[in-house]
């Protein structure tokens with residue numbers, strides 16, 4: 001697999017292992033890295049006349065010296081502006097020695113419109129806010145609207161968290177990183193700062209990366225295609241999975257219906273909307289293939305579970321916050337059985353704001369139904385205030401810690417949704433689109449997750465697949481999308497996934 005995400009520390013370890021295993025030495029890996037960046041520059045700007053290379057004191061700067069040398073060899077007017085000098089005897093010092101362009105102090109750097117700038121100041125080793133000279137270089141690039149190519153990472157951005165380490169960071173048109181993506185390339189605001197992201201192979205093999213044992217992945221079909229459900233020829237509707245969605249009261253039923261419809265489009269064989277008596281009529285008017293049953297309280301829910309044995313539940317969208325919801329959660333977790341799953345969303349999350357431990361303890365019981373929580377940033381902070389408020393943690397770390405505490409899968413939503421499992425695995429989603437920022441789209445997501453769970457997909461994979469399909473559907477539908485469109489917009493996405501599953505062509509990335 002090439003979808004592993006490595007933290008900067010893991011990447012440094014991969015560098016070390018690769019150098020130990022050979023055939024490349026450190027300076028050769030650095031030359032490969034610099035060559036990849038230079039090739040990208042020449043491919044994109046074949047007529048580039050003047051390129052400024054900003055070189056820091058570490059290996060990132062080392063890559064920069066290689067780029068400058070190769071561009072000059074290709075006939076480009078390349079100049080080098082250095083902040084600090086590489087340590088004597090280091091690979092970067094050797095790269096600098098091989099570059100015959102005289103390095104000038106970065107304070108004199110003054111780009112002009114049309115120039116290209118290579119940012120090789122700091123990458124994985126960024127350890128403090130950028131110096132005033134580096135900040136001034138950023139401002140000069142911004143003022144002259146320079147196209148910046150970042151080496152490994154835009155300087156100023158943490159590869160671990162995607163946050164700026166100080167106040168300023170470069171904004172690149174293109175970032176060329178090496179071997180594998182880092183969290184900071186996919187987590188905001190790092191993702192925006194990177195511009196287009198290119199991952200270059202510099203000779204660090206898949207075996208070396210595998211030896212690192214990263215449990216973090218970029219989300220995509222490669223991660224879950226092996227467990228994506230397809231109906232067997234002799235299946236029947238209940239064997240395909242039965243999803244039950246709880247509706248709110250008469251004035252707030254739409255969210256649950258959106259979720260129910262998404263569960264049906266997501267492949268559940270049967271979907272039942274569980275409605276309080278006061279909303280039965282309004283729900284009945286709007287439902288056709290989705291079944292309807294009256295459920296007013298936890299006793300009714302237990303009777304429904306005993307009677308119909310649904311395989312997955314959605315609780316929270318439009319339901320209303322409070323004790324009634326909490327009682328339903330306990331009824332499901334305690335009586336539906338460990339083969340079933342509960343997707344807890346929206347009000348389902350907020351209802352535990354004052355008593356999160358009661359949810360965590362109940363979810364941790366071995367016989368409990370599997371729990372998948374789908375918070376947006378506000379809901380996340382309500383349930384996990386300590387984790388949410390720890391600015392040193394990345395979104396990835398936050399989701400992982402929350403999943404461990406919850407004993408369930410956490411889908412921490414947003415433009416860079418992170419899916420985390422209590423077993424430590426995590427995925428960062430990268431096909432999100434702001435078109436999804438429309439009321440009700442989260443309700444649709446919870447229905448898709450439930451559909452995949454009901455069809456027997458393991459919880460982490462189901463959550464990852466649902467997040468990817470949801471975003472893919474929105475992208476393919478395009479502008480004008482509202483939540484009602486999403487269930488139908490899943491069709492082309494599903495068609496491709498199923499075709500790929502049956503012919504094994506691996507057509508989707």
Ligand SMILES: NC(=O)C1=CN([C@@H]2O[C@H](COP(=O)(O)OP(=O)(O)OC[C@H]3O[C@@H](n4cnc5c(N)ncnc54)[C@H](OP(=O)(O)O)[C@@H]3O)[C@@H](O)[C@H]2O)[C@@H](O)CC1
Pocket residue numbers: 012015026029030031033056057058059060061062063121122123124125126127128129130131151152153178202
């Ligand atoms: N290893 C390999 O084989 C390969 C590695 N590769 C390349 O190596 C890069 C990682 O290199 P790296 O570890 O040397 O870190 P790098 O980002 O250059 O910075 C470290 C230096 O900067 C300094 N410093 C940090 N922040 C600062 C600040 N704000 N202001 C001022 N100074 C600051 C820091 O000082 P210190 O923290 O020690 O005080 C230290 O001196 C990686 O991104 C990739 O491009 C590729 O060539 C492929 C092969």
Ligand SMILES: Nc1ncnc2c1ncn2[C@@H]1O[C@H](COP(=O)(O)OP(=O)(O)O)[C@@H](O)[C@H]1O
Pocket residue numbers: 346376413414415416417432433434435436437438439440441442443444445
């Ligand atoms: N800017 C964005 N880019 C990508 N995805 C987004 C963006 N804003 C929201 N989303 C996605 O849209 C969905 C919104 O869910 P949620 O906030 O629960 O909305 P609602 O409660 O209205 O259904 C989530 O899947 C979230 O990841």
Ligand SMILES: [K+]
Pocket residue numbers: 060119120121122123150151152153154155
């Ligand atoms: K950089």
